[in-house]
Amino acid sequence: MDTVGRILNLLEENGVPFRHLHHVETRTSEESARVRGEPLACGAKAIVMKVDDGFVLLVMSAALRLDSAKIRRHFGARKSRFATRDELLELTGLVPGSVPPFGPPILDLPLYVDPSVFANDRVAFNAGLLTESIVLSSSDYRRVANASILSFTEEQAPNGN
Numbered sequence: 001m002d003t004v005g006r007i008l009n010l011l012e013e014n015g016v017p018f019r020h021l022h023h024v025e026t027r028t029s030e031e032s033a034r035v036r037g038e039p040l041a042c043g044a045k046a047i048v049m050k051v052d053d054g055f056v057l058l059v060m061s062a063a064l065r066l067d068s069a070k071i072r073r074h075f076g077a078r079k080s081r082f083a084t085r086d087e088l089l090e091l092t093g094l095v096p097g098s099v100p101p102f103g104p105p106i107l108d109l110p111l112y113v114d115p116s117v118f119a120n121d122r123v124a125f126n127a128g129l130l131t132e133s134i135v136l137s138s139s140d141y142r143r144v145a146n147a148s149i150l151s152f153t154e155e156q157a158p159n160g161n
Helices: 003-013 029-036 066-075 087-091 113-118 140-145
Strands: 017-023 044-051 054-061 064-066 080-082 111-113 124-125 132-137 153-155
Touching: 003 132, 003 140, 029 124, 044 066, 044 124, 054 064, 054 087, 054 113, 066 080, 111 113, 111 124, 111 140, 113 140, 124 140, 132 140
Parallel strands: 054 111
Antiparallel strands: 017 132, 044 054, 044 080, 064 153, 124 132
């Protein structure tokens, strides 16, 4: 079963109401928010990072930036970097921008979610494809994702960088 199917099954098995959208291919958080009709802040940006010698899945509001120093401090790591396209494909079978915000049983990676994800009443994310999105309540996401909560973001600069 593909990633989208596994996510849909997880949500249905847990009685989670959700909205499933098929849309044009989106490559950025801004494009995804626009086609979903949701604020950028509702977007759950999922990032695979290599921290020292292991990989983790980090999820944050798409309106914020990741603070690598906070990640290294939390894990007591000397180095961290984003997974390469090839590493991402090998670890998840997915391309950048399509990674959903779920660890096991969807993706076999430790899951850490920034509190910014729960600041909105909804969470929206690409569901394994650049053309599929799911929107659900942030409280339902919190319940089914079973993630560790970790603060690792910083505000975006006013120009978006």
